[in-house]
Amino acid sequence: MNVLPLCCFAPVSWYVLYAEDNFALSNEEYFQKQTYRNRFDILAGNGIQTLTIPVESTGGERTLLRDIRISPEYSGKKTLQAIRSAYGNSAMYDFIDVELEELFLKEEKFLIDFNIKAHDWSLKWFSKIPKERLAEPKILDERWKQRGTRPVELKRYPQVFADRFPFEKDLSILDAIFNLGKTSVKALGHVNNS
Numbered sequence: 001m002n003v004l005p006l007c008c009f010a011p012v013s014w015y016v017l018y019a020e021d022n023f024a025l026s027n028e029e030y031f032q033k034q035t036y037r038n039r040f041d042i043l044a045g046n047g048i049q050t051l052t053i054p055v056e057s058t059g060g061e062r063t064l065l066r067d068i069r070i071s072p073e074y075s076g077k078k079t080l081q082a083i084r085s086a087y088g089n090s091a092m093y094d095f096i097d098v099e100l101e102e103l104f105l106k107e108e109k110f111l112i113d114f115n116i117k118a119h120d121w122s123l124k125w126f127s128k129i130p131k132e133r134l135a136e137p138k139i140l141d142e143r144w145k146q147r148g149t150r151p152v153e154l155k156r157y158p159q160v161f162a163d164r165f166p167f168e169k170d171l172s173i174l175d176a177i178f179n180l181g182k183t184s185v186k187a188l189g190h191v192n193n194s
Contacts, residue, residue: 005029006065007036008053008111008118009172012188013152015126019185025119031058031068031111038068038111040172043161044086048168051079055111068111076104083174090160090178125177126185154189 003026004010004018014036017023031037039052054071080100087093103121108114154169159179168175176188 003029005032005035005037006112006115006119007040008038008115009040009122009174010036010119011041011170012154012173012176013170015122015173015176016152016154016185016189017191019126020191027066029065031055031063031065037065037115040174042083042086042172043159043165043168043175044082045161045164047165048171049082049086051082053079053111053114065115066110066112069109070107070111070114076107080104087160087174087178092178092181095181096178122173122177125182151192152189153192155187157187 002017002023004014004023006025006027006029007014010018018025038055039050041048041050043049054074056069056071058068083100084093084097087096099121103117108117156167156169157176157180159165159167159175176183180187
């Protein structure tokens with residue numbers, strides 16, 4: 001079984017992989033800097049914007065994700081405002097806004113708690129994806145994001161700023177949810193097993 005890292009609002013390709021029967025999550029992974037474990041990409045009015053959940057320093061020590069604390073200076077209000085600015089004109093904004101407020105404004109102390117809440121919230125927008133599937137701690141790193149090695153073929157869908165930018169694939173799952181609403185993962189893409 002392949003194991004995916006637990007990310008906050010992971011890229012679309014991550015969810016396409018997770019929907020496959022042979023992918024699971026690890027609850028015993030180590031935190032890695034500059035990964036999707038604490039950041040996600042959205043399409044804003046000026047292009048792709050990376051939003052980050054800042055974490056406290058570990059002093060360079062290898063630390064399990066479950067022990068990573070969110071920085072006390074972090075304010076979910078700023079992240080929420082960036083999301084509102086990017087997706088305020090989307091088809092699903094009015095249905096999602098209040099739920100995201102609850103998610104971002106309830107302060108979590110640990111990154112894993114926020115990531116689990118974000119993951120569970122995201123899954124409710126897709127049919128037939130099991131909510132929890134845990135596996136042994138052997139992590140599939142972020143190779144699925146590297147050019148030329150992606151095991152996922154993504155499909156196009158309408159995006160808020162389609163009049164300004166060409167289709168941006170593999171943004172945060174938030175982009176697909178805001179633009180498509182409840183859908184199946186098959187509407188997003190498929191795993192290329194060849």
